[in-house]
Amino acid sequence: MNFYKSGEIMEDNDLLKVRLEKIAALKSAGIDLYPNDVRPKNTTAEILAEFGNSEAESLAELTQPFSIAGRLMAVRNFGKAAFVKIQDRKGQIQSYIAKDILSENAFFVFKKLDIGDIVYISGKLFRTKTNELTIEAHDLRLLSKSLHPLPEKWHGLTDVETRYRQRHLDLIASPAVKEIFYRRSRIIQLIRQFMDKQDFLEVETPMMQPRAGGAVARPFKTHHNSLDMDLYLRIAPELYLKRLVTGGMERVYEINRNFRNEGISTFHNPEFTMLEFYRSYATYEDLMSYTEELFAFIASNIFGSLKFTYQETEIDLTPPWRRISVKDALLQMAGMDKSALENHTRALAFARGVGCDVKDTDPLGKVLMAIFDQVVEKKLIQPTFVIDYPVAVSPLSRRSNTDPNIVDRFELYIYGREIANAFSELNDPADQRERFLQQLKERETGDDEAHEMDEDYIHALEYGMPPTAGEGIGIDRLVMLFTDSASIRDVILFPLLRTKQDCGGSSNN
């Protein structure tokens, strides 16, 4: 909605009209409607932390003035006095407004305030009759007028569509939502701390790539005009990070967005955040321990424990986590028999029997993984490393020394969801070329997600990449776990939605 048209504010309902009239009254009383000269000295949380337990007598002895700024969230009015709640970035505190304490001018401003306005209050601390720590307002200023009413004070904002499209309202109305994003930031800080302590270097690699490599997924396509060149939003940073490893950056990591042009669900957003890291002179087995340590580090900092509840299920991160091979998982958890594991025709039949959409041309490894995704995945509730992946679905992983049909790779599952994917990196350029050629064949049979040939990358490998292991961890899914969020949209500030007219001027439009 555009409220400003040729300098005039359009009136779209009575509520707005009333507020505009208040603005006019304040303006004609000579009051600056958008002042920026105040500097609040305190936050609500600081005051509550420092004086939350102080007795009334010791508060009375305090000589320094306190000042806060924030959004007016509640007004309990008594005519010549009132109690109000002010909310800043850290929390809420009560303030007492009284006509015989404030200046006439400030009290006039108070009478024109609405819930939702941004205000500044300074004064002294005291305790009310009900013993609540309160700021007695000696000065009050309006800093910014809110033209629209806030969501209802008791139920808050529950319409999920409005919550996502107008996240500002969600954040104002729901402290718990704000808390999720504070925790998200904290988790990412902890990851950086952990990586930095291990001497990893944080880097940034291209998001726009001439070839979308490093994963199996459909990319978004874009175009650079002056170079007249098609580009893809990256589906993974992998091939660039490994070039850095080849260049001598033996331990690197990147925390940034990947983009995949695929369906949207409670576990998938088209753009999502990934931690990807590479460690030279290590194997995927080393990374299993490393991952256990990383998760334990995060959990103990967030929860003070390695056990926590996700969607009413207790998750226990105490190492070591269960390890199971893809084949054993299929035998034990999908009810396949040994012969079907090795027989293409029987595997296909089994896959179709459990509802997988597989093609006759799909290699055996791919068929097995389809069955795994369909049947086994959702059963892996406690943290589990699934190991020994088929070569066919792992074009960038190092072959096992004991079985050339499988690779040194694991995926981590928690609560039935893939959280991490890691492998010992394939650093044999000849084998890498062969794998790309195999992927090209699958592309020809109609798999448009198969990996493309990347000669530049092979050329880089030909200079010699140290033996290295690498891992990607989905940050959004990790944050879901640690915030008990059921949907990925609850841990992404602005999840992708279809554009919609007339929804309040959201940035998603």
Added chain:
RNA sequence: GGGCUGUUAGCUCAGCGGUAGAGCAGCGGACUUUUAAUCCGUUGGCCGGGGGUUCAAAUCCCCCACGGCCCA
């Protein structure tokens, strides 16, 4: 892509063939220690959009838009 489900006042919701409702917010009034303050009064709606059925549609049917959950 398929199934189920939702869209009614600024917000939270009820109403499910017969004149559109409540609470909160707002507005007017009373009130200088409240905690979802209280008390009295009161404004506010293209019932998501379009088509149909019917004497009559928020309500039944169809299409569309935008969500949610589940499945692929």
